Amino acid sequence: MLAALGLAATGCASNEFTRLGVPEPITEQGQRVLALWQGSWVAAFAVGLLVWGLIVWSIIFHRKRSEQLPPQVRYNMPIEALYTVLPIVVIAVLFYFTARDQTYLLETDEQADANVEVVAFQWSWEFNYLDQSKAEAAEAAGGDEEADPEILFSEVGTPDQMPTLVLREGDVVHFDLHSPDVIHSFWIPAFAFKMDVVPGHDNEFQVKVNEGTAGTYMGRCAELCGADHTRMLFQVEVMEPDEYDAWYAEQQEAAEAEQAEQAAAEEAEDAQSGAEGGEPQGDAEAEAQTEGEGEQADGGQDGAEGDAQAQDASEGEQADDAAARDEESEDEEAGR
Numbered sequence: 001m002l003a004a005l006g007l008a009a010t011g012c013a014s015n016e017f018t019r020l021g022v023p024e025p026i027t028e029q030g031q032r033v034l035a036l037w038q039g040s041w042v043a044a045f046a047v048g049l050l051v052w053g054l055i056v057w058s059i060i061f062h063r064k065r066s067e068q069l070p071p072q073v074r075y076n077m078p079i080e081a082l083y084t085v086l087p088i089v090v091i092a093v094l095f096y097f098t099a100r101d102q103t104y105l106l107e108t109d110e111q112a113d114a115n116v117e118v119v120a121f122q123w124s125w126e127f128n129y130l131d132q133s134k135a136e137a138a139e140a141a142g143g144d145e146e147a148d149p150e151i152l153f154s155e156v157g158t159p160d161q162m163p164t165l166v167l168r169e170g171d172v173v174h175f176d177l178h179s180p181d182v183i184h185s186f187w188i189p190a191f192a193f194k195m196d197v198v199p200g201h202d203n204e205f206q207v208k209v210n211e212g213t214a215g216t217y218m219g220r221c222a223e224l225c226g227a228d229h230t231r232m233l234f235q236v237e238v239m240e241p242d243e244y245d246a247w248y249a250e251q252q253e254a255a256e257a258e259q260a261e262q263a264a265a266e267e268a269e270d271a272q273s274g275a276e277g278g279e280p281q282g283d284a285e286a287e288a289q290t291e292g293e294g295e296q297a298d299g300g301q302d303g304a305e306g307d308a309q310a311q312d313a314s315e316g317e318q319a320d321d322a323a324a325r326d327e328e329s330e331d332e333e334a335g336r
Contacts, residue, residue, distance in 0.1 A: 023189045026213040026238065029105050030192035036101045037192075043090060105193060108135070108206050112174035114167065115149070120177070120184035120197040120221065123228035124157040127165050129251070134176045134202065153255035159231040165219065166237050167209055168244035174206040185223035188236055194222050214238050 020041055025031050115133045119126035130149040132140075141147035157163030167173055177186055179197040187194035195203050221232035239247060 022192055025192045026190045026210055026217065027193075027207040028210065029207050030190070031210075032101050032104060033192040036097060039097060040094060043094065047090060106205060108133075108174060108204055110172055110206065110208075112206055113171040115174045115176070116165070117149075117151075117176045117178060118165075118186055118197065120179045120186065120225075120232070122181050122226050123159045123232050125163050125165075125232065125234045126157070127155040127163060127234075129153050130176075133174045133204070135204065153251045157234060159228050162233050162235055164235045164237050166239060166244065166247060168239055168241055169209055169214055170211050170241065172206060172208045175204060177203040177205075182225050183223050184221045184225050184232070186219070187222035188217060188219040190217040190236065196223060209238060214240050 018038065019034060020037065022034050022037055025034050112133065115130040115136075117128040117130055117134070119128065128151045131152055132149045134149060137147045137149040138145050155163045155165070175186070175195075177195060177197040179199045181199060183199065184197040185194050186197055191207060193205070193207070195205055197203065215238055217236040217238070219234045219236050221229060223229075225232065
């Protein structure tokens with residue numbers, strides 16, 4: 001078994017037995033994870049065989065032979081040093097290879113052939129195909145972290161309809177992970193890798209898809225994220241280069257046509273709103289003019305009425321003056 005695992009770890013053999021439960025990786029990074037997994041099992045089996053060998057050796061060669069008590073010792077320095085140093089060495093070796101491979105898995109320096117933003121939300125996935133990664137967009141904007149790359153087209157899923165992430169054989173694919181609600185985990189078992197999708201903290205990684213891996217694979221959320229967590233599923237379809245190029249061009253044409261249709265609809269809506277907004281304005285002006293004319297007419301009528309009343313008052317005053325003069329004349333004649 002150790003020999004088989006050793007051969008598998010060096011790439012001389014790879015099957016379901018030697019992979020020890022890990023699916024066949026379809027990326028170069030997945031191959032590194034598989035090698036680390038197999039090497040860990042080799043170390044575990046080696047330590048296990050050593051421990052069980054010592055136990056069997058003690059049982060056989062140090063079993064009870066008589067009633068005589070064996071010599072009693074307080075300690076054994078060589079043995080104590082061995083079981084203190086050996087675990088430290090094993091852990092240090094495992095730590096070294098784990099840290100080395102983790103650094104390799106998180107490298108994003110290689111120029112990517114495709115950039116995909118993965119948006120995890122309750123409870124499905126959105127795959128946005130970008131013209132560049134978010135890091136490249138920020139760098140191009142002079143370090144502005146708020147700068148976003150252009151979205152060429154998107155694939156949005158629902159809990160009832162799984163979205164499909166389409167990749168091409170041989171491509172280096174850069175993933176930007178984003179979540180608007182809770183923590184999710186982007187997991188494709190065929191990648192032998194998963195990464196958390198954390199709100200407020202976008203993560204990134206990239207993989208190189210191996211040649212000859214065309215096919216359909218499953219992906220899912222590996223973090224309990226709510227009531228419908230089990231429905232956060234998606235498919236990964238790896239295409240051959242020619243097929244992928246045709247699909248990519250078709251998606252771009254569809255996205256451009258949809259954008260043009262939306263722009264035309266918005267222009268038509270703006271034009272209709274402008275036309276509808278002009279009619280009330282004309283009506284308001286006409287109404288204001290009518291009200292002005294009415295006020296002028298009312299003002300003229302009120303002025304005419306005021307003049308008539310003033311004339312009547314003047315005539316009344318003249319009549320009163322004449323009557324007063326007549327009375328004075330009569331009083332004078334009576335005095336005479």
